[in-house]
Amino acid sequence: MPITQNIGSLGTPPSTSDPLSFASRADELLGTALPARVTEMNTWAGQANALASAVNALATQVLEDAEQVALDRVATGQDRAQTGLDRAAAEAAALSATTSMVTSTSTTSLAIGTGSKTFSTQAGKQYSVGVPIIAVDQANAANYMAGTVTAYSGTSLEIAVTDIGGSGTKAAWNISVAGVRGAPGALIGTATGAINEIKGSNIASAATVNLDTATGNLVHITGTTTITAITLASGAERDVVFDGVLTLTHHATTLILPGGANITTAAGDRATFRGDGAGNVRCMHYTKASGQAVVAPTVAAGLTCLATATVSSAVATVDFTQYIDSTYDEYIVEFFNVVPDTVGATFRLLASTNGGASFMTDGYGSGTMWCQPGGTPSGNSGGTASILIGAANGASTTVSHGGYAGTVKLFNLANTAASKLLTTQATQMMSATNTYVTAGSGSIQTNSAINAIRFAFNTGLISAGTFKLYGVRKAV
Known part of the structure; x- marks a missing residue:
C-alpha cells in the first residue's frame, strides 16, 4: 500500500515584531493550520503503518519461499544421489554376475x-x-x-x-x-644400474632335465644321474652349477656339447645352456672347477703340462691320481730338488690300477746304472716291490745340495693286454760336491690299466721337491 497523504504548510507564524498582524496570524495557526496539519499527519501515520505491515508480510513470504526452494533443491540432490547409488548397485550386480561366469x-x-x-x-x-x-x-x-x-x-x-x-x-x-599374453618385448637401451638375475631352486639330475621349469637364471643341478637331454625354450638361457659327479651325454640336438663328446662333471663345474629352436639345446660355455680345458686343442705332438706338485713341508708321498688315462700314450714326470729327510733312503715309484685307492706292492721289475763323473759305472736292482729311481745308496738330506733331479717316462699305461714299460734318468747329489749320474728302466707287470702313480722314499719323508706331470700329445 503506497503513502498518498501529503503534509501541508503551517503558514506564516505570529511575531511580536508585527503587533498589528500578531492576533490574526495566531488565530490562523492555532485555529486552522495546526488542526489541519494534525489531521494530515494522522492520516500519513496510518498509511505508513499499513505500508510497514505490508513490507513485513512480504518479507515473511519471501523467507518462506526461499526456505522451500532450498528444501526442494536438497530433495532433488537426494533423488539424484539415490539414482547414482541405484545405478552403481545395478552395475555391481551385473559385474558380479559376469565375474562369477568366468571365475571358479x-x-x-x-x-x-x-x-x-x-x-x-x-x-x-x-x-x-x-x-x-x-x-x-x-x-x-x-x-x-x-x-x-x-x-x-x-x-x-x-x-x-x-x-x-x-x-x-x-x-x-x-x-x-585371463587376457591373451602379449608378445615378448625387446630389451634395448643402456642400463643405468645393476641388473640382478634370480638364483633358482636346485634341480635334481635326471635323464632329461627341464630347464624351462627353473625358478631362476642360475640353478644348481644335484645328484649323479647321467643327463642325456635338456629341455629349454628357443632363445632362453640358463647358467648351471653341478654339485656332483655325473655324465653329460652328447646328443646332436637335445644336448650339444663342446667338441661333440661326453663330459664328466665335477663338483663346482659351471655351464651355460641356450635353447636353439626345434628342440635343440647347446652348451655355450663349460668351465671346469679345476681350470682344465674341456676339450684339448688339436695340435701337433708335444707336451701338455697336466699337473704340478710342490713339496714345501715334509710329506710321505707325492701322488698323481688324475689325468692318467687313454688320452695319452706316453706320460713324462719331471722332478727336481727332491730331498729325503732320512740318510740312505732310496727314491721309488709305485703304480695304482684303482685311481689311487691303493698302490701295487709287488709285480715290479727295474734296475739302474750309475757312476760318478769320470768314474766306473755300477748297477743296482730295484726289486719287485717298487721301481728304483737313481742309485741305491740315496742322496744328501741337505736341501741346499739339490737332492734328486730327472725324468720318468711311462708308456701305454691304459693298455690292458700287456705289461707297462718305463725309463728313468736322474742326477742325485750325495753331498755338495759328490754327484751321481744314473739311467734306468723297468716294467709294471700287470694287464690292468694304470691310472695313478706315486713317488716316495723307501723310508722316511720327502722334505722338499717339485714334480710336474706331462702328457705327450698324439699327432692329429
Whole structure:
C-alpha cells in the first residue's frame, strides 16, 4: 500500500515584531493550520503503518519461499544421489554376475609345471576351448599356471599350461579367464644400474632335465644321474652349477656339447645352456672347477703340462691320481730338488690300477746304472716291490745340495693286454760336491690299466721337491 497523504504548510507564524498582524496570524495557526496539519499527519501515520505491515508480510513470504526452494533443491540432490547409488548397485550386480561366469575354484592337487593339467571345478562357467586362463595358488599368488582351455565339460576343466610361476604341489586354486599374453618385448637401451638375475631352486639330475621349469637364471643341478637331454625354450638361457659327479651325454640336438663328446662333471663345474629352436639345446660355455680345458686343442705332438706338485713341508708321498688315462700314450714326470729327510733312503715309484685307492706292492721289475763323473759305472736292482729311481745308496738330506733331479717316462699305461714299460734318468747329489749320474728302466707287470702313480722314499719323508706331470700329445 503506497503513502498518498501529503503534509501541508503551517503558514506564516505570529511575531511580536508585527503587533498589528500578531492576533490574526495566531488565530490562523492555532485555529486552522495546526488542526489541519494534525489531521494530515494522522492520516500519513496510518498509511505508513499499513505500508510497514505490508513490507513485513512480504518479507515473511519471501523467507518462506526461499526456505522451500532450498528444501526442494536438497530433495532433488537426494533423488539424484539415490539414482547414482541405484545405478552403481545395478552395475555391481551385473559385474558380479559376469565375474562369477568366468571365475571358479578348485581343490585338485596338482604339481606346478607345463603341459596338460585337469582341474575339478564348478560347472556352468564360460570356459570355451582356446580361451586364455590362469590358475593361481590361493596361499601365494607367485605360484600359478597359465595357458589355454583345451576341454571343459561338467566340472572337469583341462588346461594346456605354457607359463608357470613358483613350484611345488598345490591343492587350493583360484581359476579365472585371463587376457591373451602379449608378445615378448625387446630389451634395448643402456642400463643405468645393476641388473640382478634370480638364483633358482636346485634341480635334481635326471635323464632329461627341464630347464624351462627353473625358478631362476642360475640353478644348481644335484645328484649323479647321467643327463642325456635338456629341455629349454628357443632363445632362453640358463647358467648351471653341478654339485656332483655325473655324465653329460652328447646328443646332436637335445644336448650339444663342446667338441661333440661326453663330459664328466665335477663338483663346482659351471655351464651355460641356450635353447636353439626345434628342440635343440647347446652348451655355450663349460668351465671346469679345476681350470682344465674341456676339450684339448688339436695340435701337433708335444707336451701338455697336466699337473704340478710342490713339496714345501715334509710329506710321505707325492701322488698323481688324475689325468692318467687313454688320452695319452706316453706320460713324462719331471722332478727336481727332491730331498729325503732320512740318510740312505732310496727314491721309488709305485703304480695304482684303482685311481689311487691303493698302490701295487709287488709285480715290479727295474734296475739302474750309475757312476760318478769320470768314474766306473755300477748297477743296482730295484726289486719287485717298487721301481728304483737313481742309485741305491740315496742322496744328501741337505736341501741346499739339490737332492734328486730327472725324468720318468711311462708308456701305454691304459693298455690292458700287456705289461707297462718305463725309463728313468736322474742326477742325485750325495753331498755338495759328490754327484751321481744314473739311467734306468723297468716294467709294471700287470694287464690292468694304470691310472695313478706315486713317488716316495723307501723310508722316511720327502722334505722338499717339485714334480710336474706331462702328457705327450698324439699327432692329429
